[in-house]
Every structure is written in C-alpha cells, then in structure tokens.
Amino acid sequence: GENVEQHPSTLSVQEGDSAVIKCTYSDSASNYFPWYKQELGKRPQLIIDIRSNVGEKKDQRIAVTLNKTAKHFSLHITETQPEDSAVYFCAATLSGGYQKVTFGTGTKLQVIP
Amino acid sequence: NAGVTQTPKFRVLKTGQSMTLLCAQDMNHEYMYWYRQDPGMGLRLIHYSVGEGTTAKGEVPDGYNVSRLKKQNFLLGLESAAPSQTSVYFCASTPEARGYEQYFGPGTRLTVT
Numbered sequence: 001g002e003n004v005e006q007h008p009s010t011l012s013v014q015e016g017d018s019a020v021i022k023c024t025y026s027d028s029a030s031n032y033f034p035w036y037k038q039e040l041g042k043r044p045q046l047i048i049d050i051r052s053n054v055g056e057k058k059d060q061r062i063a064v065t066l067n068k069t070a071k072h073f074s075l076h077i078t079e080t081q082p083e084d085s086a087v088y089f090c091a092a093t094l095s096g097g098y099q100k101v102t103f104g105t106g107t108k109l110q111v112i113p
Numbered sequence: 114n115a116g117v118t119q120t121p122k123f124r125v126l127k128t129g130q131s132m133t134l135l136c137a138q139d140m141n142h143e144y145m146y147w148y149r150q151d152p153g154m155g156l157r158l159i160h161y162s163v164g165e166g167t168t169a170k171g172e173v174p175d176g177y178n179v180s181r182l183k184k185q186n187f188l189l190g191l192e193s194a195a196p197s198q199t200s201v202y203f204c205a206s207t208p209e210a211r212g213y214e215q216y217f218g219p220g221t222r223l224t225v226t
Contacts, residue, residue, distance in 0.1 A: 009153065032213045043203065043217040044156070089155060093213045100171075101215060105155040 002027040004092050006104030013080050014112050021075045021107045023090035030102075032095040033066060033073045038087045038106075048075070051095065080111045115139050117218035119204050125224045126194040134189040134221050136204030142216070143209035145187040146171070147179060149200040150220075156203065162187055194225045 003026040013019045025033075031052035036044040050057045050064045050073065057064050061080075066073040077084055090104040117138045126132055136145065147159040158171030160179040168179045176198060178190045187206075191198060204218040 006155075034213060034215075036215075043219050044215070045217070046214060049213075095211075095213050099212050100158065100161075101213060103155040103157075105153060 002030055002092055002100070002102040004090060004102045004104040006090050006107055008107060009105065010108045010110070012110045012112060015080060015082060017080055019077045019080055019084070019109055019111075021088055021090065021109070023073050023075075023092075023104050025071050025073070025092040025102075027092070028068075028071065030092040030094060032093050032099075033064070034091050034093075034101075035064060035075050036089040036091065036103075038089065040086070044089060077109075080109075082111050082113050085109055085111045117204060117206055117216050119202075119218040119221050121221060122219065123222045125226065126191075127226055128195060130194050131190070131192050132194065132223075133191075134202055134204075134223075136187045136189070136206075136218055137185055138187075138204075138206040138216070138218075139185060140206060140208070140216065141184070142206035143184075144207045144212055145181065146205045146207075146215070147177070147187065147189045148203045148205065149173065149198075150203060151200050159189065159202075191223075194223075196225045199223060199225045 006023045034049040037047045038044040063076045087106045093099045093101040120135045146161040148156040157173050162168045162181040165184040180188045202221045205215040
C-alpha cells in the first residue's frame with residue numbers, strides 16, 4: 001500500500017519568513033495530493049491540493065509543488081504569520097470514487113512573532 | 114448546514130467499558146470514515162463505509178466495530194475499551210464524485226484509564 005513520509009516533524013520560523021514542508025510517497029499510481037491544516041484543538045481542514053498532471057499550484061501565500069518522477073511534493077508558505085501556526089498534514093490518494101487517503105505524520109509549524 | 118458533527122466531544126472510560134461514538138453528516142455524502150489521531154502518527158484509518166449498510170476495515174480496525182444503518186450516520190463502537198485506545202477520534206465524510214476531499218468532524222477525545 002501507499003506510504004507517505006513527512007518532514008520535518010516540527011518547524012519554527014520567524015514571522016515573515018518562509019516555511020517549507022516536504023513529503024514523499026511510495027505508490028506511483030497516486031495522483032492526488034491534498035494538504036490539511038489542523039489548528040490546536042480543531043479539526044483538520046483542506047487548504048490546498050495538487051493533481052499529478054500539475055507541477056505547481058498557488059493560492060495567495062501558499063503553494064504546493066509536485067515532482068512525480070522523484071515522488072516528492074512540498075508545501076511552501078511565504079510571509080508567514082502567527083495564524084499559520086498549526087499542524088500540517090500531507091496526504092496521497094487516487095482521485096476516482098472511494099480511494100484510501102494516506103496521511104503523513106504531520107508537521108507542527110510555529111511562527112514566532 | 115452543520116457539516117460533520119460528532120458526539121460526545123470528550124469521554125473518560127475505565128478499562129473494559131464499552132461506548133459508541135456517533136458521527137452525523139448533513140451533506141448527503143456517500144463515504145464516511147473513522148480515524149484515530151495519536152501524537153507523531155498522523156491520522157490512521159480505523160473503518161470506513163462507501164454507502165448505507167456497508168462497512169470495511171481500514172488500517173487499524175482491531176478492537177472497534179462500526180455500523181452505517183442510515184446514510185447520514187456512522188457509529189464507532191468500542192466493546193471493551195483498552196488504554197491503547199486512548200486517542201482523538203475523527204469522523205470524516207466525502208462526496209462520491211470526490212472521494213479524496215475529506216470533511217472532518219470536530220473530534221472526540223477519549224481517555225481510557
């Protein structure tokens with residue numbers, strides 16, 4: 001089955017700096033890669049996703065990149081703000097019908113004011 | 114639209130006791146899931162359902178049972194609770210056409226002493 005590895009497990013950045021979280025996946029058939037943000041005590045929420053036919057996707061201060069050959073995908077947050085502090089999960093799955101979503105182990109991001 | 118709701122929010126059980134966690138969704142989603150979240154281990158799938166009356170095992174099903182008698186409800190049962198089942202439990206649902214978009218409930222924090 002699919003295996004998703006996520007690094008780093010914790011990340012501290014100064015407010016205004018950039019943060020990068022990296023994930024690798026094992027199943028070359030996976031074609032959909034969502035990212036979830038979980039604030040303290042809250043539920044995970046989908047913040048951005050990328051499909052395997054796209055190399056990069058941006059949404060304001062966040063962007064995701066995908067390298068299918070290397071089976072790597074990354075989340076980039078620019079101009080970080082204290083409200084970006086949360087746990088971020090990457091995931092990999094197939095996009096059709098029911099498909100098991102395999103989550104990474106999470107990255108706790110702390111943005112220091 | 115309440116989205117995905119879970120009851121209870123918190124529960125403390127003694128070893129050997131039983132309980133049922135209720136998940137309800139009002140989005141007419143076909144697929145529903147139960148995950149457990151433990152520190153450093155991300156979200157692990159316990160059981161899932163692809164429609165009313167159907168259930169299937171996920172990654173960590175031992176010690177849990179589920180039922181989906183109505184499309185909008187997905188119940189997770191612990192017949193004889195063990196300390197290893199201390200965790201935060203999240204329910205999620207997804208629409209049939211986009212099975213990869215997980216909508217999470219607020220979570221249930223369960224402690225087994």
